[in-house]
Amino acid sequence: MSIFAEFLEKLRSTLINRSAFLRTFLIGAVLPCFLPLLERLPQGARLRRFLRPPGALAEKKFVDACIGCGQCANVCPNKCISLCGLEGGIENLATPKISARAKGCILCMACTQVCPTGALQKLEPTPEGIAAVKMGTAMVSEDVCYSFAGRTCGVCYRACPLPGKAMTLGIFEQPHVHEEYCVGCGLCEQACIHMPQAIRVFSNRSIS
């Protein structure tokens, strides 16, 4: 009890008797509030919806929970997770993202095992665990795709971790994506031989 009273007394004397404390405290508290102005700096086109690692919560909850410690990026054996800079705005700073064209996710679920705050929910690298992943959905641009132009390709189908379920082949190996099975790992986008890619993965997780 005496410790508590001593603490209160100290707090009171610090807060009330010292205008210097209050002044510097206010200056210190106001300064970080200018940091979001960094967003006003001129930047290129901004993609607000990133592809997140597997097991991520809904976008807003994910950004709330993620502290940007980088453990997911650190254990990723595929090096497909990178940490955002300012390209996603200040709210996405230091959060993990996956750039599917550069490297898709191999669904090893190592990142979901290590997340300290639960921003990535724990998943196992089993067929059930993989089926529970919902990072996004692949979409084919039929006017760009080789197979839809009659030149048999089928590279995306061969890259797909769930062939026959998430993606089936038509005539000339034309890819058909089935949204209910597609987990959005981005391996098809990484593998696409057309430049720019004819198949893209879009994040379709709910916002909140």
Added chain:
Amino acid sequence: MHPYASSDPGILKQEHLVNAALQIRSGRLLVFLSILSRLTVVVLLCALALLTEYLNLKIAYNHPRLVELSSGKAMRMFYEAADTVFSKFGDPMQLAQTNGGMTWSIRLMGVPFTDPIAALSVLAKDHRMKLGFALGLTAPLALALLFGRAFCAYICPASLLFYFISRIRRWLSRWFYFPELSIHRGFSWGVLAGGIGVAVWTGHGIWTLILPYFAVGQTVFHGIAMGTLSIALGSILLFACLDFFFGRQFTCRYVCPTGRLLGFVGQKSLFSIRRNAQECLTSCNSCAEVCPMKVSPKLDQSVDCSVCGECLVICPTQCLSIGIRKVVSIPSHVASPIPERIHGSPPQSL
């Protein structure tokens, strides 16, 4: 006993009893240890970032020759070295994945360590904490309760940078004048409150820019694992400029919210700086002058002491030591009066 020191047999007896406890008197050892351990932390951060590279090589090539063909001889040597180390303890892949993170939240051999600011920030924004995350607080808080701000002198990689900057300042001060400014320490409480406010407003990423050691961790990770420059480099430069132009370890003293929080938690720490009042000289104030945290051992202050050992090196009578905090209070007539200060600010309390 020093000839100019006051003497009182009763006090001497008390002092003798208290001094029997564990003590460190060698300041040089502490300074050396603090630099060594902070260097180790920097090396550890680089190694953790390189671990990503190792995991990638392991899963993609898994053969020294292929590794060498894909990324060169240096990487092959690193790959083989890491492989030998990890193979001794078990499956290299799994073992390597038990380590990760940076100064903000880190796992070493599966043991999590959490920054108190991270926990505060998560509590303020998300209101939930995982058990492992909360348990990770144990080690930092225990360190603070035992040694006060020892984190700042022994672990924080940013303070190593500031230490070197202070040495550069000292060398350059032969030709240039460098000011030694003091502001009220409420500033860092303000940064803490403002940082949590902005974290709730936008996101936790804001700490990348505010906390010096988080900025260092981000920069190292971005540079080594991802090969890009991090935005946090900008804030490191800002903090370095603050230190260079405004005062020795200015950021640690007046800006860093973690240091303030640890100093607050550890103000009654078990171990702290101790002064032998009988041997302390009345006219000398060198310990307060040299202290990077602007603590005055002369006045038996120990709040914010980071046990860096610089005052032990400078003390002419060796009356200072690091040991168990004094429980006996010394009568005021024995404690030396405060000498007139030639420069620097008047001593401040928290």
